[in-house]
Amino acid sequence: MANLLTELPENLCEEVFETLMRSPDCRIERIVSLGHSTAAGQWYDQDEHEWVVLLSGSAVLAYEDGRSLAMAPGDYVNIPAHVRHRVDATDPTIPSVWLAVFYGAANQIES
């Protein structure tokens, strides 16, 4: 047993990505951010679908179509493959912990 929320990386100068589970069909990652954002002008454009929940801190998630989501702990979204998105901001004062599930072909019922 390990803990997502209390066992945080000591060094958060850079955003920290850790794979917690990997199977042929899906992958679970924890991402810990502290004031990080996606580099200016950059977008994530992923081959996989991503279901992601923010578990602590706060963040602003932006889509290329202009939508912007202010996220609080517990908020989750499903980001289909190749939907371009970026993180405009994360809380600079406390770590923002994300849990992301990357997966293949989807028939999601919530988005």
Next chain:
Amino acid sequence: MANLLTELPENLCEEVFETLMRSPDCRIERIVSLGHSTAAGQWYDQDEHEWVVLLSGSAVLAYEDGRSLAMAPGDYVNIPAHVRHRVDATDPTIPSVWLAVFYGAANQIES
């Protein structure tokens, strides 16, 4: 966008299972418990692997081999298919929110 932690079922007389995402290869469920436990003498014996994290409340997870885990928010485990387990107890005073990812053939790197 929806929220795992603030948008809770009104009626928790029974444990509430909700599928948040379903794809051919994995499925994400939220489970909300309030003092619930697995029926006496019963075990979960699942065809799929389950990666599960407790996000609020507290719980005691037990395995047939005698191991018992007292879980706090953020604690996660990976339960391989057909590893028999049960929930011996969940917090009777506040909701325990679980996030479970069910998936197929595994090559997990954390357990």
